[in-house]
Amino acid sequence: MRRHQDIDQLESWGIGQSAPRITRDGEAKLEKLVSETIGRLRVIWLEVPDDAGPTSERAYFERNSIGLLSRANLLSPLKDRDWLGRSSLDWRICVSGLWNLNHIFSKPDPDFLDRLSNQIAAMLGERAVEAGKSRLTSVIKKQFDLFGEGR
Template sequence: MTDVQRRADTDRFYGLLETLAARTRLPRLRECSAADSWPAHGVYFFFEDGETRTEGNRPRVVRVGTHALTERSRTQLWTRLRQHRGNVGGTNPGGGNHRGSIFRLHVGTALLNSGEWPAVVRAGWRLPRAGAEVRLAQHELERAVSDHIGAMRLLCLPAPEREQRRAIESNAIALLSLIRGGVDPPSPRWLGRHAESLAVRTSGLWNVQHVDGRYDRAFLDLLGDLVEG
């Protein structure tokens, strides 16, 4: 794959997203709720303030995600997005559960590495389980994660078939990742530069899977069919 071809494929990818955005919403995640008209299944693309493509005037995708990729999974699109967004009300408003969202986990490690946080928060953040005392201590960090992710805009593409979602997610990540030649690096101030995960820091994405893969250009035809459909 030549640099010229990759840039052309990346431009085509963003052109298709612009077509999709022109006829749908591009809300901030914190503005979203179950009352919105979400497709049952789809692929989502996150955009972060201050993160633009190389030419500087078009937003770049910072995370690609989907859901329900196994036959047994019944998770719907909004359920997954709600896990990333965190809590709106309840006993811990503004918080969330980074143990149920790898996206929240990575944003949290970046915030930990770029700020001052108590030792109990640092020590417990990476644990797969935690008691009530640790979870309470982590609430302020969970709120900071919710604030950061909640400010991101997102674009959702309906994709009813599991293999459609799998192909678009994996190939879009591979196309955009800097590890194998992605053309749009993050800004110097991108929070992901402080993430604990090397995959996040070197790919320029809040993703860890597929960032070192090779993309199949045929996925752009599938993406185009779903956007135009």
């Protein structure tokens, strides 16, 4: 979301889980803008049929996706200077391009993109990809090489 010229940065935004009525009223315009922006987003999901938990497949995909995406912006910084996250008081949001800070900058599992490709293939009813043969694998290998973290 881009910084909107009619909305000043709100010091209360994103602090705590609840706020007094006067604070909520002051955030109403920003909340409306955020809702409108989210409403225009295209959404894709990954079906992972297991129970949520720290050792689940869901947690594996979340952890590795966030780690990979947050590191990608270190290699190729965000070009959009108007992105609202650039005004965040948390430097990790500004640098990573992500609002979710769990697992940020974590080293992705070298097999992550193969497993992701296979999960997508399973959702689409397609054949699994051979280990190391995913077109996406070279992306993560390049990242490991650039960060000096080869296998």
